[in-house]
Amino acid sequence: MENDHRTHVVIFPLPLQGPINCMLSLAELILSLSQATISVTFITTDAATSRLTRHSDVGARFAKYGPRFSLQSVPDGLGPDDYLRGADQIGDVTDYLATQALDAGSRLRAMLTHGSLWGQSDRRPVTCIIADGFFWFMVDVAKELRVPLVYFDTISPGGLWTFLCVPRMVQLGELPFRGNDLDAQVTSVPGMEGYLRRRDLPSFCRTYDPNNQFILHISKEAVYYPRAQGHILNTFDDLEAPLLSHMRDLCPNLYTIGPLHSLIRAKVEPIASKNASSSSLWEEDRSCLAWLDAQPSKSVLYVSIGSLAVMTRHQLMEFWHGLVHSKSQFLWVRRPGSIIETGHDDEVPMELEEGTRERGRLVSWVPQEEVLAHQAIGGFLTHSGWNSTLESIVAGVPMICWPCFVDQQVNSRTVSEVWGVGLDMKDTCDRVTIEKMIRELMGDQRERFAAKMDNLTKLAAKAVDKGGTSYCNLDRLIDDIQFNRFPMPS
Ligand code: UDP
Secondary structure, three states: OOOOOOEEEEEEOOOOHHHHHHHHHHHHHHHHHOOOOEEEEEEEEHHHHHHHHHHOOHHHHHHOOHHHEEEEEEOOOOOOOOOOOOHHHHHHHHHHHHHHHHOOOOHHHHHHHHOOOOOOOOOOOOOEEEEEOOOOOHHHHHHHHOOOEEEEEOOOHHHHHHHHOHHHHHHOOOOOOOOOOOOOEOOOOOOOOOOOEHHHOOHHHOOOOOOOHHHHHHHHHHHHHHHOOEEEEOOOOOOOHHHHHHHHHHOOOEEEOOOHHHHHHHHOOOOOOOOOOOOOOOOOOOHHHHHHHOOOOOOEEEEEOOOOOOEEHHHHHHHHHHHHHHOOEEEEEOOOOOEEOOOOOOOOOHHHHHHHHHHEEEEOOOOHHHHHHOOOEEEEEEOOOHHHHHHHHHHOOOEEEOOOOOOHHHHHHHHHHHOOOEEEOOOOOOHHHHHHHHHHHHHHOHHHHHHHHHHHHHHHHHHHOOOOHHHHHHHHHHHHHHOOOOOOOO
16 A cells, blocks of 8 residues: 655665764654654665664664654675774765665665665655765765755764865865974864864864875865755754854755754653663663662763774773773773774783772763763763764763864864863873873862853753754754755756
C-alpha cells in the first residue's frame, strides 16, 4: 500500500558520531512535530548502521513512527567491516559517496530520489534533502533531481565561518602564513576581529604553502555552500550574534535550532524520560553513573576527546600525571583506538595507578549528556568538539580545552576569550600546565567561571523554551519543509 505522506525528507549526515547525533535528533523533531504529514528517510553507511543497531536505542526510539521513518544504508567504499572510520579516512569516504551520488544508476542515487531502491519504493518521491554541509556534491545532485537542498553543517558556526572566509584570507594575504608568529592577529574574518589569532584558525591553515591541497579544497566551500536553499546550524542566536549576522548576509535562509539535544528535550521528551536517548556508535558504560553518585557535588573532572581525536602515548602520560597531581577526582573516557603509538614503554608508574584507584575512574565510552548533567561533575577537560561544547554549556560545566582539529581551535578560543567559561590549553600538553589548569578550574577560579557559565546556560534554556529563537526557527523549518516553501535549485 502506498504510503500517503505528502512530504518526504531525506536526511544524509556525514557518517560520524557528532553529525549522526545531531541529524537523528533533527529527524525525531521533524517526525514528532509534523502531525504525521512528513516521512523521513535517514541515509548513512553500512558501518555506521551496523554500530547504531548494536549500541544505540535508535530502533526502539523510532519504532513509534512506523513506516514514516526508514533507516537506509549504503557502502562507504572502505569495505564491509564495521570498525569506525577515523578522521584520516573521511576524505576517502566523502569522495566515494560523491561518485555514488553523482551516478544516476547507483543505489545511493535511488535512495536520494525515492528513499529506497528503484522499484522497491512504497513512498512518495523525495521532496527535500537535508545533507551535511561537508557534502559539496549535493548541490549538483539536488539541482539534477530538482529537489530543494538544506545544508546542515554540524560543526560550530565559528569554525564554519573561518572555512567560508578562507578565500578572503588568501585574497588579503593572511593565508598562507608569512613568518612564524602563530600569535599574530587575524584581521580578515569579519566578526572575529580582536580575538582570533593564527593559532586559533583550523589546524589545516597552519601552512606556508600557497598550493596546500586542503586550503584549495576548503576554498570551494565558500562557493558551493551558499548555493543551498536553506542552512541549519546547531547554535542559538544569543550565543553568537555578531557572527550569525555575517553568516546571514551570505546565507539568508538560516535556521539556528540549537542546542539541538536540548531542543529535543523541550519539544519531544519533556522531562518524563529519565535517560537521554542514545545514538552511540560505541557501547556505553553506564556503571560510571553509580560511581558518580558516590562523589561529592562538583568534585569530578570529566575528561574526553570525543569520537575522532587521538593522543600519543606521550600525551597520555602528560594528561595522566597532570590529572593525578591535581588531586581532583576524575572520570576519563579512553575511547578504543584513541591512543596511538602503544606497544612500547607501556609501563604505568605506580603513583599513577594508585592515584587513579583513589580518585579516578577510566571508561571506554559513556552517556555523555547524562554524565555532564550529573551533580558530581564540576569541570570538563575536552577536545572542544562542537557537540561537547554545547552539551557542556547546557549542563553548566566550565571547560579546559585541548583542541585537535577542524573547528576545535576556534571553539577553544571562543570558550576562553569570548565567553570566559574555560581555559584554552591549545598547543601545549605538559603535566604542569594540566595540573595548574585543573586546580584553577576546579578550585581557585571556580566561581568566576561558574558565574559566566550560568549566564550562557540560562540563555541556552531560553532559546529552546516556548517562544525562544531556536524553538521558533524549528517550527519555521518544519513549516517550510511541509509546504515546500523553498525556491527550486538553480
Ligand atoms: N560522546 C558520548 N560518549 C563519550 C564521548 C562522546 O556520547 O564517551 C558524544 C558526545 O556527547 C558528543 C559526541 O560524542 O555528542 C562527540 O561530538 P563532538 O562534536 O563533541 O566531537 P567529535 O567526536 O565530532 O570530534
